[in-house]
Amino acid sequence: MQLDPKTSLAITYKCMAFAALQKYEEALDTCTFALKVDGNWGRFSPALAWLQRGILLSGLTQYEQAIIAYDRTLLLQPKDSLTLAYRCEAFTKLNQNEPAIDSCDRALAGNGKWGDKTAAFAWINRGVAHRQLKQWEKAIADYDRAINIEPNDPLTWAAQGFVFEKLARFNESLTSYDRALQISPKFSLALVGRCTMLNQLTQYKEALEACEQSLQGDGNWIETGPAQAWNQRGKALTGLEKYEEALASANRAVGIKPDYPEAWSDRGAILWYLRKYEEALDSTQRSIQLNPNNAKAWLNQGIVLRAMGQPEEALKTYDKALQLDPTDAETWVNQSVALLDLGRLQAALSATDNALRFNPKSFMGWYNRGVALVKLRQYQEAFLAYEKAAKVKPDSADALTGLGISLFFLKRYPDAVLTLQAALKLNPNQGLAQEALKNGDAAANKKIIAVTLLCTGSAKCDRYAPRVCSHSTKSSSAETPNRALPSGSSWGREEWDLRSGCFSGVRSGWVRTAIATHQESATKPQDPTD
Template identity: 25%
Template sequence: MSSFPLVVCCTAGIIALLAGLGCETTSDDPAALLAASRQAVENNPDDLDARYEFGVAALEAGSHREALASFDRVLRADSSHAGSWSGTGQVLSLLGQQKRAMAAFQRAISLNPDDVAAHRGLGLIALHQQRYAAARQSYSRAVELVPKHAPSRYNLGVAYSKESAYEEAVRQMRRAIELDEEYVLPYVALSRIYCAKLGECEEGVRLLRQALARAPNEILLHAELGSAELQLGRADQAVAAFQRALRLDSVAVEALVGLGTAQAQLGQWAASEAALQRAIELNPVFPEAHYQLSLLFMRQGRTTEAQQKMETFERINVYFDQIRHYRSLLADNAHNVDALIGLGTILARLGMPARAAAQYEKALAVAPSHAEAWHNLGSAYFRLSRLEEAIQAYRRAVDLADGYAQAWTNLGTAQLVAGETAAARNSFQRALALAPDAADAHSGLGNANLREGNPRAAIRRFQEALQLDSTLTSGHYGLAMAYGALGDTVRAAQQLRIFQRYSEQQPTSAP
């Protein structure tokens, strides 16, 4: 495991990047603080300081929309209020609007070059975007301004490690531990660096045991210790560590995979298979579980099952870095719209429409006017045969973005399947008005012609579609049906053979 969690600045589960807040909460009861701040604004609506403090309180209480509105009200009255720009950046970052968040943080720094919150915010965005040199620069400046801030030291270490500057990464991680010995993540990161990069895994184990002496109930530490012991060839000790992690959290997927891997090395095949199957049940897109299960089956001579699992591993592993990246973003901020949509898109590509739909629904709960999320949700519903809901979602997408040609095409497809041929024709025509070279929209009109009993017109449409995309399976299949309707069995059979050939070369397409 070579990736590291990223940290903003967390206390009591609340992320705080705002100027003046540092890593200290301003109240043990964020709800009470929010109520008091709201009352202060109601008592004096023109008091900008009160509005700013209300924005801070709303952010701390997780009321992001209220926070954004409050900071915006301050900035409309005083566009040079650096704290409100920092606050705006933090809210936008939490909402997954990274480009706008960067602009807000940069504006804050232009007004106040010593705004440590803005530097940290830019650093975190850069880490998420894998711009490690920029992240290093931002966190270096943040550390210059506030040297004794452990999370900034940690994230600076992450940036150095991603640039393969392991000596400096170790220095920053160790400094983070010196500043806060209870801080778990630097111990984990150091263990990974020592084991995976420096060949000093025993030092990694020592650090993890040191951390566990202080935090014996930290699941991450037990799981990481299991991984280190496994790397050192001590499978029995690895099993014990993973089992301790699972006693604390029975659905910790990485611990289950580690346990299954260690048990396989000890010849405990039944227990290993149970652990790995449970991991896959909990997270079917965790590739290592499929890989280890394939190896286990191979050891047992179950070659067909082993091959199937290896094929699943290879299919999922293509997306693993992206999946891990999106999940890292969501671990920091469960409301990151871009990450939710990105993860949903991968799940859809992997043939998991129900899981994809769940991600899009979460995104829309945060950003109900996001046309792409509505479109993608419609596609997930379509694949689940939830036609009415698919049509509603596609309609919402085109209502929000009338020029969204693909959404019009997919709306037409769903309407056609639902038997709404006239409505489907209108949708396909709208798509072609926006994108005349949209092969799938031409094919859709061909299908509408077939439904209306006009195979000759359908043939012309399918041929237009195939001139634009000769591999379009729906075009070849439609031609086969149209030729069949005219009694031309030779051409129909020819198109069916082409359809079958292309279908074998690519996944079956759906909106």
Template identity: 25%
Template sequence: MFTAIPVSAENRNNQNATFQSSSDNIYPLLITSENNGSNVVPFSENDQSLDNNINTLNTIVGCINTWLQLVGIFLTVFTIIIGVLGFIGFKDLRDTKRSLEEYKEKAANDASYINGIKISLEINAKKQSDFLSEKSSILVNQKQSPEIIEKYSEYSNSLRYIELFGVELKSNDYLIRSLDYFYKKKYQEALEAAERSLELDTSNYKAWNNKGNILTKLGKDNLALKDYNKAIKLKKDYASALNNKGVVLSRLKRFDESVETLGSAIEADSELEEAWINRVGPLLKKEEYDQALISINKALEINPKSPEALGNKGLVFDRLGEKDRALSMYDKSIEIDPTIAEVWFNKGITLQSIREHNEALEAYEKALKIDPNYADAWFNKSSAFYSIGKFVEALKAIEKAIKLRSGFDELVHKGKILDLLGKYEDSLRAYEEAIEINPKVADPWILKAIVFQKLGRLSKALEACNKAIEISPKHKEAWLHKGHIFVEQGEKEKALEAYDNVLDLDQSHLPGLLGRGQVLNMLCRYEEALEVYETAIKQDRKFAWSWVGKGDILSSLKRDNEAINCYLQAVELIPDDPIIWSKLSKAYTTLGQYEKAMSSLINSVSFRYQKPQMMIPYFP
């Protein structure tokens, strides 16, 4: 900036004086229009002209002085304005300073208030954390009470506010946040919170146990097992982790280890109802039914109205063959709590076992409504559709199961359905995938042999049977189907040898007896064949194909009346089978009973177009 210095009157007079004094020393030459500068007139000779020039100069000087005065006035006004603005700015500065002091005082009060809230939140969080840590047994399949779930949710929400105030969360905070997500079935978020909990404290055994539960829900049983072991290593008598480990071992079909581990959980906490209940499953797999009943009764002693225990007691009765008592127990469980998917599932199994397939389907639907991701329920729903010949629906259900859990059993079952739908190449692919999962099981090789046989690729079928026998030399169905292939190849003696191998392993094996009887019939060894079929009938009079086989032998022996009686027995057992009606028509024709022959033939044709033909189910 600059400061304008005003010009005073005295200075202005001095300037004029200076200007005038200097003019005294100048001798100007005036040029007139007449002489165009040719005649120069001295100053002293023309006074009037000099006066005019002086006046002109004075006018110019006056203008300059006026301009200088205006500049001075402007500078004065400008200076005043600057002063006024400075005064106003000082006042504003003083007001601003006062506002800052007031704001500082208010901020201090707010900080004190916020600090009070922070302390209150920390105390409340500690209380909730202690309460939840004490209450949480963290069992993998435990149905937690709504009150506890609400507590988890409240605490998890309060953690967000605590974080906003700069409080660092602890391992247990993340554990309870993980549990909140777990009970909301947000398993990925639960896993992230559990891992954060363990980052802060690797010795938090409850966090290891909780992480195992999450991995179990995500279908990662082997990884879950490792985390349960870490929890148990940190706390050997941790009943919850021992219980959960036992559950996973059972899922992995390690039933002996499961029973032992659940026993350890009971030793750690004899009042842990869930451990007694979970022990039932592997005991049933080991066919230790009495022990299973003892275990479930102990659970009911602890809690007589436990819907889970009642449901599992129904399962024990089912395995003991007491189907009505089983269904009664399921209904009692459902009456107490209709939201347990496993009880509906087990009810479906019992109904399916007594051939109530439609009711079983309803039970599976109930289970899936509660838990749409229940892979076993999708599998059994497919099985029920399969049993009533609805193969398209069965395929859709098994594909749902495979999306949730692409396991060995699911792929084998899918292969069977595709086989019956005539999609043989797709069926073979399903069996190949199953073999990749477990190459040491013979069953998919046998099923591959059946498909190859249908495709007429008998050498491939024989290779598949040989592979099955290599894996399991005492596998009856492998030898059985090898016999079937030899029959189709015309190798009767080899077929007979294969069927004899089946019967060496199990003398009462009905499909093996029927195969042997068929080959003896082909070899015209009718009396031996007749003896075989009579043995089969003694074992099971309700197996229609034993009667059919006996009828064929009697027909070959020209004993047509006896043959007709055998076929009629078979028709009573399977009234809509076109093959049996066709054989009956042929027998009536031989005896000249043409009216009965025609009636039987009409039935044969009618039933042939009403239902798809299936192979005799030698291999379930």
């Protein structure tokens, strides 16, 4: 049977042919014309043209108009599953997630006619709506249903990986991204997702490789573009302590996408490592301007301010970060360090309690709790805190050193010696453990302990102490420097003398070693993911 080329049905087929050739404007005009001519649809109906018109309008990102076209289709075929699923998709593009879910549910309960698609199309769009509502578990369940129907769709696996990432289920996320890559080995989005998860798992060498592969991949980035790959590449290089290369990568990220708040925040963290604090502050401020609700950017700004010797200002930014995300353990840890700087010991202890409430395996939470408790002279509790820190990181010489310190204060000297020896087996250059074992009497040990505890996590300590300590290693007599305190210092004279290491039994050479050992005690700036 030959089709009359001037009928509505024939013109609709012509519209569909233009669409297949990606000539969307011509296709749209042709479908519109089909709806205006003779109304001869054969065994079909105008629903065919209205549906095609909706699909074309969606492709042109005219989602409101697309929904109108889908609604016209549904007037003729109210239970058409394919139309309802496309309508669901259009609502997700407008971030109207409740009507999207309703439309997807109706699609799944509809006539089961999916055209060249399957029910997975509805489940995927339902997952998108739940993801945008931050209903992560429901989104995972939706993606699971889609995968059961179409197990070889790499995009669905990657979408599920993203949701697992939001739940901090990093190994499961990595598994989903890896499954996507088994199906499509050069899928850029899955490769950058893999890089992101490997960064989270501190597997920086593998992360770097994945990010570089993503930049050489198929260029299918969906929303993020290559800026995410450059940003994550910078984070991997930061983890590998290649800070200059990391900065170059971060600069590429913000150059490609200047409105990328996470990249500006991460760039600030890299500049912090490079001790370029003013530039770091500018970068975190840029991130906050772009997205004032990014808790990670506020956290990173606080860390930079503390490094600049402004703990009070740092506390204000930590408070802002905690307003946005009160469950972030790392922010509570950093708040505890700033409070220790200011001598607000009970508040610091409370901050570590909150950190541990949200992450019982936070090494720095337990470690800083030990520091606060020693300063409060609660030595038994400090011992228990350092013991927990050592369980979280059994290979941490610093944790074992803190444990040994607590044992000295508890006058359990043989146990203290054994613990410090164990610390030195893990790190033969652990300065505090070396010196504590070298000094036989408890009083000297306590002074060594005091200077390290006061310096723990303090950016000021490594900045100023070497300037005032005597360079002589011959005399062990007390020598208090007759100097003014550093500008902006919140320390008292007695505390400054201890930080300087200018007291009996402690040589300035050891102080520099101890400072170098402990200057990383403060938690590093956070990566976004997110």
